[in-house]
Amino acid sequence: MSTLANAPYHHGNLRQALLEAALIILDREGEAGLGLRDLARAVGVSAAAPYRHFDSRAALLEALAVTGFQRFAATMEAVAATNPVDPMSAMGKTYVFFALENANLFRLMFSPQLKKEGRPGLKMAADAAFETLRHIVGGDIRAGRIKALAAWAKVHGLAILLLDGQIAVRAGEDTEALIAEIIGSL
Amino acid sequence: MSTLANAPYHHGNLRQALLEAALIILDREGEAGLGLRDLARAVGVSAAAPYRHFDSRAALLEALAVTGFQRFAATMEAVAATNPVDPMSAMGKTYVFFALENANLFRLMFSPQLKKEGRPGLKMAADAAFETLRHIVGGDIRAGRIKALAAWAKVHGLAILLLDGQIAVRAGEDTEALIAEIIGSL
DNA sequence: ACCTGAACACCGTTCAAGT
């Protein structure tokens, strides 16, 4: 614990401080609410300072999305490691829970705008995460490509629709139970 | 056909002209590329002029999304009217095709940012469109809520993943056939 | 090596003023 709350940033690891603050702002406000100037203000630094560590706003967003894919892959591996009876369904539920618990980060990970920027780090992180998924699933079930894609579509769609509030969860209804029912057995 | 290409706007239906130009820009550039000032320039009018017809940029986007939901509902009704042998699958395919053919409009229709604005017109248009869907499906198959939600999730997820280029369509592979395979029989 | 201050070229939005 340092003596002054904002002292460490001025000469310490500004990059890390920016990423941590950005993750919090992203979580609360969404991507559109995450301005570079706001971020600099939040961290107590000049508007130009972030440019020492990130080429552009897109580069900062990319870094966030990359950590998102890493967390995502780690979460999926953790479930697989528990050797669930129905691995596909367990992973499907985890996929949806991850999306709900990291709503704005999940959206950023799949943001078409960011993808259009063509940043290589994002594609690499996404590919690595899905490679991990394929590895886990492939070792267990020889589902075939079509079945795998169908399962992915179902799970991803459920995540997005819940995230966007399109699927109305009824009063007194358990979201977790609803997800389990919809996923059924993949 | 008027004598001068940009003459009608100066005293005609600017609102309509803005919407038409906006739809084209949205289609090409995506929501982020659709600036009010750009739009005004494209239509040959001052930067302040659009405010006579739309409260804000969000109001303009809402109007676009609303026409998107209307087109969507009309498209779905058109398929249902052909009395396909497997109505659910036929509608599922149409849902995905609509998303692919109207990529940026579809994204705008489900934009969380726009939804967060809480504009009532958007919710009404979306509700009306899904009510139409429910009506078509409900009359045909008494699927039950869970099955209906599962089908929706699968179709919506497939649309989003294809739109975002996450599902790799292989060289020489027919996208249409791949969609049909993944949807299978709903 | 890392950060600041001031500037540049933009935004969305408002408002008095024009026709």
Add this chain to the structure above:
DNA sequence: ACCTGAACACCGTTCAAGT
């Protein structure tokens, strides 16, 4: 009634200058 011109409070980004 509808549109313009000029302004306001912002952005992201750059760059010389400071330490």
